[in-house]
Amino acid sequence: MTARNLVFAIALAALLSACTSSQAQQRKRQGREAASVLDRLDTIGDPGRVVAADIAFARKARDEGQWTASREYAATGALLHGRDGTIPAASFLAELADPAEAVAWSPTAVWSSCDGTLAVSFGRFQDPEGLLGSYVTAWDLQSDRGYKWSYEMAAPDNPQPAPRTAPDIPEDAIIVPGMTAIDGRVADCARGGPIALPPEAELADNVKSRTRQSDDWTLQYRWEHHADGTRRVVVDWLRNGVWEQALDFTVPPDPASAPSPQGQ
Incomplete structure (x- = not known):
């Protein structure tokens, strides 16, 4: 039985039994709570859909x-974070001709807000010359229930890992060395109670940054660009009623930075 059918059955059973049971009020309340869960099933974060969007991309x-x-x-207002700072993706990508061969990438971890309005993926990429690295991408839920990327940063490994012999793989697979099983996680839901305020970073005046929160305030990420060229992305999420750090991806300044999955 699917989760949707199970919740519907619980709600129906509670409502029917309320007419004949001495615990009518309690079961009516249980029925209302079950129906509320049923209404929310399609809006709770689903890391699998974010993974699917990243791989389809x-x-x-x-x-x-x-x-x-x-x-x-690209979502409206999407940003690329390169070695000189963030730039609007729309203007950067507008006139570019496709290269002969694209960068290959695949996510290894995804964190989603409870309501699914914001998610962050972290993964591995390989450029056509064989250079390997890691990337982080923020994903915004769209009106059609799909996802588009709204922020992206990537950097090559330094030093590069030793070459490995690749196994036989399907022709249509997206495989990047260093990739492992994909870990998908969802932040705790507020459940109608108060939500602890997310952490505030103490940054120097010369650090450029921006923080984005999900609509339900259960996940946030912050990008930073330091005066020396250091780039950083920090992801925090709500777990067991408190905020925990999910990811801290820091890239030191590197004038020879390789192109990222989205090209910066």
Whole structure:
């Protein structure tokens, strides 16, 4: 039985038994609570859908062109975070011709807010020359229930890992060395109670930054760009009623920085 059918059955049973049981009021309340859960099932965060969007994005880049895919999957106001700071993706990507071969990438971890309005993926990429690195991408839920990327930062490993012999893989697979099983997690839901305020960073005056929260305030990320060129992304999420750090991805200044999955 699916989760939706199970909740519907609980709600129906509670409402029917309320007419004949001495605990009518309690069961009516249980029925209302179950129905409320039923209404929320389609809005609770689903990391699997974010993973699917990230992988579909990578496959489209491979099949139809890197910049073509980047433009299609970019949310309104999307930012690319390169070694000189953040830039609007729309203007950067507008006139670019697709390269002969796209960067390949795949996520290894996804964190989603409870309501699914904001998620962050972290993963591995490999450029056409074989350079390996890591990336972080923020994903915004769209009106059609799909996801588009709204922020992205990536950097090559330094030093690069030793070469490995690749196993036989399906032709249409997206495989990046260093990739492991994908870990998908969802922040705790508020459940109608008060939510603890997310942490505030103490940053120097010369550090540029921006913080984004999900609509339900159960997940947030902050990007930073320091005066020396250091780039950083911190992801925090609500767990057991308190805020915990999910990711701290710091990239030291590197003038020879490689292109990221979205090209910066």
